[in-house]
Amino acid sequence: MSEAPHVEVKGLTVTARNAAGEIFPIVSGIDFALQRGEVLALIGESGSGKTTIALTLLGHARPGATIAGGSIRVGERDLTKLDRSALAQLRGNRIAYIAQSAASAFNPSRTIMDQVIEPALIHDLMPRAQAETKAVELFRALALPFPDTIGARYPHQLSGGQLQRLMAAMALITDPELVILDEPTTALDVTTQIEVLRAFKAVVLERGATAIYVSHDLAVVAQMADQIVVLSQGRIREAGAAAQILHAPADDYTKTLMAAARPAIRPAPEKIALPAAPLLEIRGLTAGYGKIGKDGRPRIPVLRDINLTIERGATLGVIGESGSGKSTIARVIAGLLPPASGQVLLDGEALPPGLQGRSRDQFRRVQLVFQNADTALNPAHSVGRILARPLAFYHGLKGNAARMRVLELLDLIRLPATLIDRPIGGLSGGQKQRINLARALAADPQLILCDEVTSALDTVVGAAILELMAELRRELGIATMFISHDISTVRAICDDILVLYSGTMVETGPRAAFGVAPFHPYTDLLIGSVPEMRAGWLEESHAGAAPPPIGETGDHPDLCRFQPRCAARVDGLCNTTPPPRRPLAKGSQILCHHGDESLCPL
Amino acid sequence: MGNAFQRAKALPLSGKVGLALVIFWLAVALFGPMLAPYPVGAFVAYDVFDAQSAKHWLGSDYLGRDVLSRLLSGARYTVGLAAAAALLASTTGTALALTAAVGGSKVDEPLSRFMDMLISIPSKIFSLVLVAAFGSSLGLLLLIAAFTYVPGNYRIARALAVNLAQMDYVQVARARGEGRFHIAIAEILPNMIHPLLADFGLRFVFIVLLLSGLSFLGLGVQPPDADLGSLVRENISGLGEGALAILAPAVAIATLTVGVNLLIDAIGFSGKGKGR
Ligand SMILES: Nc1ncnc2c1ncn2[C@@H]1O[C@H](COP(=O)(O)OP(=O)(O)OP(=O)(O)O)[C@@H](O)[C@H]1O
Ligand code: SF4
Ligand SMILES: [Mg+2]
Numbered sequence: 122m123s124e125a126p127h128v129e130v131k132g133l134t135v136t137a138r139n140a141a142g143e144i145f146p147i148v149s150g151i152d153f154a155l156q157r158g159e160v161l162a163l164i165g166e167s168g169s170g171k172t173t174i175a176l177t178l179l180g181h182a183r184p185g186a187t188i189a190g191g192s193i194r195v196g197e198r199d200l201t202k203l204d205r206s207a208l209a210q211l212r213g214n215r216i217a218y219i220a221q222s223a224a225s226a227f228n229p230s231r232t233i234m235d236q237v238i239e240p241a242l243i244h245d246l247m248p249r250a251q252a253e254t255k256a257v258e259l260f261r262a263l264a265l266p267f268p269d270t271i272g273a274r275y276p277h278q279l280s281g282g283q284l285q286r287l288m289a290a291m292a293l294i295t296d297p298e299l300v301i302l303d304e305p306t307t308a309l310d311v312t313t314q315i316e317v318l319r320a321f322k323a324v325v326l327e328r329g330a331t332a333i334y335v336s337h338d339l340a341v342v343a344q345m346a347d348q349i350v351v352l353s354q355g356r357i358r359e360a361g362a363a364a365q366i367l368h369a370p371a372d373d374y375t376k377t378l379m380a381a382a383r384p385a386i387r388p389a390p391e392k393i394a395l396p397a398a399p400l401l402e403i404r405g406l407t408a409g410y411g412k413i414g415k416d417g418r419p420r421i422p423v424l425r426d427i428n429l430t431i432e433r434g435a436t437l438g439v440i441g442e443s444g445s446g447k448s449t450i451a452r453v454i455a456g457l458l459p460p461a462s463g464q465v466l467l468d469g470e471a472l473p474p475g476l477q478g479r480s481r482d483q484f485r486r487v488q489l490v491f492q493n494a495d496t497a498l499n500p501a502h503s504v505g506r507i508l509a510r511p512l513a514f515y516h517g518l519k520g521n522a523a524r525m526r527v528l529e530l531l532d533l534i535r536l537p538a539t540l541i542d543r544p545i546g547g548l549s550g551g552q553k554q555r556i557n558l559a560r561a562l563a564a565d566p567q568l569i570l571c572d573e574v575t576s577a578l579d580t581v582v583g584a585a586i587l588e589l590m591a592e593l594r595r596e597l598g599i600a601t602m603f604i605s606h607d608i609s610t611v612r613a614i615c616d617d618i619l620v621l622y623s624g625t626m627v628e629t630g631p632r633a634a635f636g637v638a639p640f641h642p643y644t645d646l647l648i649g650s651v652p653e654m655r656a657g658w659l660e661e662s663h664a665g666a667a668p669p670p671i672g673e674t675g676d677h678p679d680l681c682r683f684q685p686r687c688a689a690r691v692d693g694l695c696n697t698t699p700p701p702r703r704p705l706a707k708g709s710q711i712l713c714h715h716g717d718e719s720l721c722p723l
Numbered sequence: 724m725g726n727a728f729q730r731a732k733a734l735p736l737s738g739k740v741g742l743a744l745v746i747f748w749l750a751v752a753l754f755g756p757m758l759a760p761y762p763v764g765a766f767v768a769y770d771v772f773d774a775q776s777a778k779h780w781l782g783s784d785y786l787g788r789d790v791l792s793r794l795l796s797g798a799r800y801t802v803g804l805a806a807a808a809a810l811l812a813s814t815t816g817t818a819l820a821l822t823a824a825v826g827g828s829k830v831d832e833p834l835s836r837f838m839d840m841l842i843s844i845p846s847k848i849f850s851l852v853l854v855a856a857f858g859s860s861l862g863l864l865l866l867i868a869a870f871t872y873v874p875g876n877y878r879i880a881r882a883l884a885v886n887l888a889q890m891d892y893v894q895v896a897r898a899r900g901e902g903r904f905h906i907a908i909a910e911i912l913p914n915m916i917h918p919l920l921a922d923f924g925l926r927f928v929f930i931v932l933l934l935s936g937l938s939f940l941g942l943g944v945q946p947p948d949a950d951l952g953s954l955v956r957e958n959i960s961g962l963g964e965g966a967l968a969i970l971a972p973a974v975a976i977a978t979l980t981v982g983v984n985l986l987i988d989a990i991g992f993s994g995k996g997k998g999r
Contacts, residue, residue, distance in 0.1 A: 456896040472797060476897060484900030496891040501913030510909075564899070 123486040126154035127331050128161075128299060129176070132322055135182055135190035147173050147186060148355040155348060157298075158329040163379070164341040166579040167351035168551075171335045174352075175301050178210040179331060183544045195299055211382055219291035222302040223284035227276040234272030237291045246295055253522060259290040263320040263422065281443075281534070282313035286320050293324060296605050300325055301331045310606060311650040315665050317342055318652075322659060337579060339382050340652035344659040351375045367654055381584040383609065387526030394407055398469030399430040400456070400600050401487075401568055406463030408453050410623075417600040419461050423449045424624045424678075424698070429464070429569065431617075434598040438632075440608055440647070447604045448492070451570040455489045456601070467568075477487040485515045486562035492573040494553035498545045502533075505541040510561040529557045534589060551582035555589070562593065568600045575610065588616060608647050620644050623682040630709025641711040641718035671696050681713070689715060738989025744982025752802035754797035763796045764947040766787065771895060772966040773956075782967040784957050790968045793954060794975060800950035801931055801978070804861065806933075808868035809927040815869070816876030817919060821907040824884035835881065842874040854942045864943060868930045879922050883915040917990070922989030928980045935976055951976045 133151040136144050136220030148170035155161045163171045171713055173186065180200040182188050193200040195216060200208065212218075217240075220226050238252035238427040247255070254271070260268035263286040276284060285305055290301055305321065306314040308450040322345060325332050335568075336342050342363070350373065351359045358374035370376050388590050406427040423446040431437045439447050452458040454465055459475040466472065472480065473479050491497035498507055508527045512518040517524055528538050531658060554574060561569050571590070575583035591614060594601060605611050611618055618635050620628040620643065628641040640648065649664030665666060671692045674680065679699035684690050691714060713720075731742060761767050768783035775782045781790035819838075840942040850867045857863055887893065888911060896910050935952030937943040944950040949957065954972035960971045 411961060457894055457898055476900070479900065481900055484898070489897060489898045491891045493891060497895055499892040499910055499914070514899060514901065561893075 127196065129154040129194045131176060131557060132191045133174065133193060134189045135177060135186055136187040136189040138634060147272055151191070153360060154352050155331060156330055159347045160326065160332045160334055160345050161348045161350065162275065162334045162346035163352060164336055164339060166337060166581060167654055169352040171352060172303055175303050175333060175335050178299065178301055179212050179218060182650065193406045197537040205497050214244040214246070214295045214416045215297055216299045217297040217301065218294065219288050219292050219302045219305050222277070222308055223288040224281055227284060228289060232272065232278065233274055233279070233287055237272065237287060238294060240291060241294045246294060254292065256290060256294060256470055259293055259324070262324050263318065275598040282317050285309065285317050290322065293328070298331060300330045302332060303335045304337070307336070310481070312442060312646055315650040315662065318659055321345070339378060340368065340654045342654055343474050343654050345481050353379070362366050363656060366636060377581055391444040400433045401431040403427055403429045403464040404464045404466070406465070407461040408449060414459050414553060417462055423475070424453070427626060429438070429629070431602060433567070433599050434594070434600055435617065436594065436601045436603055436615045438611035438618040439602060439604045439621060440606065440618065441621035442606060445621045447621055448572050451489060451572050451602065451604060453569060454487060462594060481515065485564045485571065487653050488564050488566040489570045490557055490561050490572065492575055493577055494557040497557050500545050502545060504543050504545065507545070507556060507560055508563050511560060515564050516678060529615065530563055533562065533593070536557045548557065550578055554578060554586055558590070562627065567600060568602065570602045576606065609651055620647070622646060625682055625712060627683065627713070628709055628711045634707045634709035637707050639705065639717060641713055642687045643683045689720070706712055733763060734989045737985045740984045741985025741989060744978050745986050748798060748802055748979045748982065751795060751798045755798050755902070759795040761789040761792040763793055771970055772964055775967055781971045784968040785960055790971055794971055797949045797954050797972070798975065798985055798990045800944050800948065801934060804865060804868070804932040804934055804950070805927050808865050808922055808930045809872070811865070811869035811875050812872035812926055813919065813923045816873045817880040820847035820877050820880035820884050821911060823881050824888045824911065825903040825907045832965055838874040838877045842878070846871040847915065847936065848934070850937055855938065859942055859945055861944070864934060864937070871933065872926045873927060876926060880915065880919060883918055884911050887911045887914050920990060921987045926982050928983050931976065931980055932965055
């Protein structure tokens with residue numbers, strides 16, 4: 122330890138100018154140091170200055186911001202003292218940066234190989250042939266499929282997780298001494314995240330690169346970091362060894378972060394005596410996009426044979442990875458997408474398939490809350506106008522009565538009344554999401570379809586929204602369909618859960634059934650991919666293990682869609698015969714050839 | 724009002740210049756005839772193509788009339804006619820575009836094909852034919868100018884509206900059961916105002932040039948009235964002498980169109996800068 126640290130940041134301050142032209146600090150008084158080969162994690166909510174600090178390690182500040190003070194030493198060099206050309210020599214060469222969204226970082230019109238080896242060629246480090254060989258080695262180390270030929274593909278032919286790994290290959294091709302990873306897995310599904318994390322850990326750690334890992338997710342960081350720095354509002358709240366921060370956090374803010382990361386399990390409300398028909402029932406639903414063909418299937422089929430019920434006041438969680446059709450279910454119920462076949466019943470009464478023919482009262486009873494509050498609220502309207510519209514439309518409330526009700530709604534969602542005349546643009550993400558929710562509540566609905574309402578929010582803000590929703594549900598008795606890709610959230614707040622894979626229901630059941638094995642192989646993968654907040658989990662987790670070899674797959678349309686990724690698949694059965702729907706003893710129903718006895722109780 | 728003033732202050736220099744020119748020409752259009760020292764048609768100078776003098780600030784024209792007076796009276800035709808025609812073209816084009824955006828492909832397809840057809844008609848020839856057929860009148864000029872620029876505005880407005888119609892907040896409104904009219908007017912239109920304003924300015928400039936062109940050919944505003952284009956034409960014989968009588972209206976057309984252009988560029992820029 123007598124050796125001088127490899128990277129040392131002292132008294133770093135970055136300032137920016139606000140609209141009125143005053144200079145204010147974005148981050149200030151930042152100190153940390155790390156030894157060669159160590160990984161340091163910067164953790165905090167959005168706006169806490171994580172990326173700002175990460176960028177200074179490239180000697181860069183965003184437009185409008187300046188590095189106003191302090192020193193940033195990497196190896197022998199102090200980055201604050203270098204000029205432009207010296208910095209350009211370092212970037213992408215000795216210091217590499219892996220950004221959050223690889224999909225937007227790649228140029229769609231050039232092959233992967235060209236882009237991956239570009240840093241090596243720009244800095245004249247090696248001839249092209251050697252760079253290509255090296256790239257293929259990296260592809261292999263990053264566990265990419267077809268490492269020898271993947272370089273010839275174009276970005277649109279690859280998935281988000283693969284692009285993220287290729288981005289790492291691009292960063293590592295120059296053998297950098299410092300790698301900066303800025304939320305590299307945030308945009309990915311858990312099942313992809315675990316693969317990417319494994320690959321990162323293998324390459325970054327085993328090559329002994331020094332790394333700075335920026336994230337808002339403590340559990341992810343627990344897998345990678347030796348040291349953790351907790352940031353809030355541009356200042357360091359707590360810094361120390363990973364084990365200490367994770368197991369004995371000293372700072373209150375760190376404790377809040379830890380609590381928010383693991384939502385508390387809420388007790389299910391008492392079941393009341395139910396009237397005959399459930400509030401919402403879906404029978405034999407098939408839906409998709411594009412024209413409906415002669416065989417009754419749409420051109421791009423998405424949902425297949427969906428059956429579900431939601432009781433009055435109950436919460437149904439719908440979970441699955443991106444593209445599995447979760448939002449499509451909500452769109453069908455709301456009438457935005459007429460189904461190809463099947464029925465949606467509200468209170469035992471069939472709803473017209475599309476928007477046409479639905480009565481205003483039917484519209485009122487089902488409200489849709491979109492995933493992204495930034496786009497779900499009209500930027501040209503004020504908060505008051507947005508909330509007043511459903512009041513006027515469904516309840517005929519006008520003038521003062523409407524204003525009183527809007528104020529009541531703002532109070533209900535814990536926002537100050539002064540927001541009423543504000544335009545939407547100036548609100549924070551959490552505030553917008555509350556308005557988004559309040560607009561649905563203004564209709565006085567029986568069922569709210571919540572599409573990933575917390576996904577775009579920071580954990581702490583998201584936890585507050587969940588808390589609010591649980592409260593509203595208790596007070597107002599509104600049923601909810603809660604769509605999410607995060608199984609821990611769904612397990613914490615929903616009464617029943619439906620797991621969707623590629624448009625088919627692979628497992629459904631009450632929440633209790635999702636706490637005990639055995640699970641459907643896909644549910645098992647989902648649950649097993651959620652990082653745990655302890656070091657070493659990544660190595661122990663069996664999730665994402667390679668599936669056993671299997672013969673040719675038949676062309677029956679109802680074959681198990683999970684089969685290509687399934688670790689429990691059976692040759693001669695899963696690839697030839699459609700799986701049956703069968704009950705498990707714990708109370709759930711699965712779509713699989715395996716049953717209680719043959720699913721390994723993991 | 725204070726708001727408008729603040730926004731004017733926030734404009735870049737080019738925008739301020741544009742704004743000043745636009746305000747100047749609006750004032751001339753409104754009050755010009757009142758300020759004119761002589762009646763429009765009066766022969767007041769002893770000489771034709773006089774240079775400027777204390778009595779005739781911009782000299783005299785080919786018949787010995789006061790150029791300043793004719794300019795002050797003529798600006799009204801150019802500015803007024805162009806503004807009215809641009810307004811008519813923009814409202815018609817935008818209304819049709821919104822109809823197409825919320826009406827689905829059954830409305831959108833035929834309407835868009837029809838507009839594509841109109842846009843392929845050359846505007847000068849089209850105007851010449853109509854003027855030749857019906858004779859020139861202010862009303863006809865207004866209609867021609869407006870009609871010529873409806874398809875261009877439609878295209879831009881439709882592209883904007885179709886994109887906005889895909890936005891989540893429009894989907895929310897549809898799922899709420901809102902009618903098409905409400906969706907078009909309350910949800911979509913407010914978010915396209917900024918680019919539409921810029922487009923309005925552009926159409927205005929095009930129409931000024933079209934009308935000036937027609938007048939120059941003798942098909943526009945008819946004597947003894949004159950818009951800026953006819954002023955240039957009637958004094959064409961003074962071109963050799965570099966007479967003020969021809970320079971002044973030419974400069975007037977230039978400053979009017981350049982001013983409007985500078986202003987809309989600046990507005991478009993600050994609109995983008997505010998971000999969405
Ligand atoms: N308008 C559309 N036209 C064609 N295909 C579409 C359309 N909208 C969605 N899809 C496809 O339907 C499938 C399901 O999409 P959906 O939005 O329901 O997924 P999701 O589960 O909500 O995903 P995410 O978690 O990313 O929101 C995807 O494969 C998607 O590409
Ligand atoms: S049916 Fe076969 S392939 Fe599908 S989930 Fe079950 S075991 Fe896996
Ligand atoms: Mg979705």
